[in-house]
Amino acid sequence: MHAVPSFPSRRSAPARSGGLSRASIVDVAARAGVSVATVSRALRDMPNVSPATRDRVLAAAEELDYTVSPLASGLVTGRINAIGVVLPYAGRWFFAEALRGIEEVLRGQGYDLILHVLADDDRRAQFFQTLPLRRRVDGVIIVALPLDSREIGALRSLGVPLTGVAEPLTGVHGERVDNVGAARLAVQHLINLGHRRIGCIGGDLNGPERFSVPGWRTQGYREALTLAGIEPRSGWERDGRFTADGGELAMTALLSQPGGAPTAVFCQSDEMAFGALRALRHSGLRCPDDVSIVGLDDHELAHTFDLTTVAQPVAAQGAAAARWLLHQLAGASTEGPEPVGADVNFHEVRLVLRRTTGRPPA
Amino acid sequence: MHAVPSFPSRRSAPARSGGLSRASIVDVAARAGVSVATVSRALRDMPNVSPATRDRVLAAAEELDYTVSPLASGLVTGRINAIGVVLPYAGRWFFAEALRGIEEVLRGQGYDLILHVLADDDRRAQFFQTLPLRRRVDGVIIVALPLDSREIGALRSLGVPLTGVAEPLTGVHGERVDNVGAARLAVQHLINLGHRRIGCIGGDLNGPERFSVPGWRTQGYREALTLAGIEPRSGWERDGRFTADGGELAMTALLSQPGGAPTAVFCQSDEMAFGALRALRHSGLRCPDDVSIVGLDDHELAHTFDLTTVAQPVAAQGAAAARWLLHQLAGASTEGPEPVGADVNFHEVRLVLRRTTGRPPA
DNA sequence: GTTCGCCCTGCAAGCGCTTGTCAGCACCCC
């Protein structure tokens, strides 16, 4: 009848500091005077329970402060109501922002968000070897992490739907922006202002992470230049490692470029643009009077530092990925097992004019 | 014998897209030619299994690509190997950074991190009403969230250890910095430079969130002033809402203060300092020539914007909280149920000199 | 008045794992 006598044999039972909220479904059943099966049905609003019974059960559950154990119900239903989110970094704006969008959607649908940060190679290797997400999640969202086919295969072996944000994953649904177009938009803006000497600070195209984003953005940069009849100069493309410090270094290098410095620079991320701004300041150069800077992201502090940039909706990309996943999950139970496929959803970008771009110096 | 025949009655079984990694412990037992009990013991390195048997079991598990179901094992052990993390915001630097520290420690010990963001009042109320963490975590970390006693009580009713980061929680272990001392350190620095007219941009002491941090930092500000024989002026204490935009507004107000503007301002967070810097720039004032600014945090971009600030170790506070929790969990199984108690661990802060502070104008 | 059918509810199996208890067995010492 009572909860405690129901497991008298547990000696080294887990710490139950409070000893509270330990009512089980049998307690509720007893209190409501029905069977556990009926309690289970009543609690989940299943059709074959009379209103009167349902009320009694609900009241009993309320009085006992009862909640269904997700473990027990997950064990039998096979669903665990959690989504895994995998990121390469935490603490950086982009990832925190994407996470925010994901969390909001998941929470709204009662799903838990289980976070995995693959901060370094060790963590990453270990993650794909041990697959700690296995049997723990109903779906996985990969944020800005390029995966090789072996890694994608490992994730697939989890047998749950997958989706990617920002970085394309072969054969996997994705939410991202048109990076080529976004870069072109930024560079086109500089060209429109009259600039012809335009540099670019991006990421290492051949780095160990194999991010594809810098490749596209560089492509967009070159396309915009070519379209305007400007010959791209390889010396004006610099690696800023997508960090502020990297951006600063790259900008400094650009400024001491033999043959003259550019009058405007497209930074493939706002954080690199912030670094570039610092380099300018420390060189005694003014922005935009001497050099114009345009970023890409619309970082939360871009406005604060008056950075002109191409805004991308980061939280929205995360949210869309989460929604897609939930949709798959909902569909899986009713329809056939094979989901939509590896389509991509592109999100809009837009130019945000602020004060770091202007006409080139005379 | 085989897994599939063992649940022939499941019609609407959960979507098993891959059909992979579905071996259960009985399959492993069969393959190794032992009982499931032995498999369970062998897999967890329990003492009463002979090396030969253990090897056979391990090999079988390996061949079958078997992993223990956390659901099933959690159901019987009562431990679920997950920690809940509750934050008021995601996407902001402080929280992302704290999360990073927490995640690292948790992951290292094989714990899952389940994230909850209480972005608005609705979410918050709902969180404490439904307590979605219930039965889902072995412990909870509250990051920078002031809780009233009712809310703390609700959390306690989970029956798992609790700890707080940054904000003090009555009766709960905490990891934080000495906010009074940190503020004093910042203001003392301004005083040492010769400033006597020092403003302060902080948070609303009576806001709905009831953060206690701004209260302490304001206290530290006043103490430092008083110690130097300077009378605090209430008109020079402004609310910057702990955002860059708020900081900008507050700084603008400070600059048009009747009776003259301060020559230096202590901003209780770096993000507000960034806003203050913007206000200065837009007013045509130079920093530090006209006005000095000191922040508090050492935000990842503080260096990029040459902000002098008092650094606090954010990730380390999160990591320490996670470690404390894990320690409680480890202790709980061996020792008595009552943990250490509501002690507080203070982390060191330090002044980081950069370029936004200097001697007052002549 | 009987029969049929429907609605509600209970029974019990089982999800995949842990663990107390106990049987079996080899080995050792006296």
Added chain:
DNA sequence: GGGGTGCTGACAAGCGCTTGCAGGGCGAAC
């Protein structure tokens, strides 16, 4: 050589829940 001693491993009872199946009760239709 017999009884102990110590291990190893099997058995089975759950953990808390969901769900197929069956049964009971009652109104409607014949």
